[in-house]
Amino acid sequence: MIEEYLKRAGCSKGVIAHSRAVRDLALTFAADPVVRADLVAAGALLHDIGRGRTHGLDHAEAGGECCRSFGLPAPVTAIVERHIGAGLTADEASLLGLLPRDALPRTIEEKIVAHADNLVKGTRVITIEERLLRSIDLPRKMRKRMYRLHLEMELFR
Structure with a gap:
């Protein structure tokens, strides 16, 4: 079961409960046949797997490392690494002290x-x-990106 990866990574019960809630909501956007609902479910459950190591913004990077160490598929790892807000550019990541990618x-x-x-x-x-x-x-451009993502995704609900 996918939740076992969260436990192995050291995630708390609160993080696991949050991940379940994110999965449940995410699946309401996954009814369209172009969407891989299985990938959405797995990625949503594991999106905060890095919180077993850190609760900072670098939890997405830590989560990606964790997913790779568990041998999880690249598409799941990408979801984990790209879930912060509406994503980060390489410059934004660098300014936040993260890997510049x-x-x-x-x-x-x-x-x-x-x-x-x-x-x-x-x-x-x-x-x-x-x-x-x-x-x-957050900077205005990040909030605008978050709102644009909202507008795009709400078309799938």
């Missing part, structure tokens, strides 16, 4: 998981407006 979600499955994660606070589903208010300290 593009971590923008590209595939529909990556975008769905990033969006669902934006709309889940703990285990509670929130509105995009609440997410943007909670993200007021």
Whole structure:
């Protein structure tokens, strides 16, 4: 079972509960036949696997390393590495002290998981407006990217 990877990585019960809530919401966007619902479910459950090591922004990088160490498929690893907000450019990642690499979600499955994660606070589903208010300290272009992702993904619900 996929949740066993979260436990092996040292994730808390709270992180696992959050991941389940993100998966449940993400699957509401995965009904379209062009979307790989199995990939969305796996990626959503594992998106915060790096929180077994760190709760900083680098949890996405740590999660990618964890996924590779477990031999998980590359598409799942990409979802984990690209789920922060609406993604980060290489320059943004570098400015935040992360590896300077593009971590923008590209595939529909990556975008769905990033969006669902934006709309889940703990285990509670929130509105995009609440997410943007909670993200007021982010640069404007990052908030705009988050809102554009919202508009794109809501077409799938």
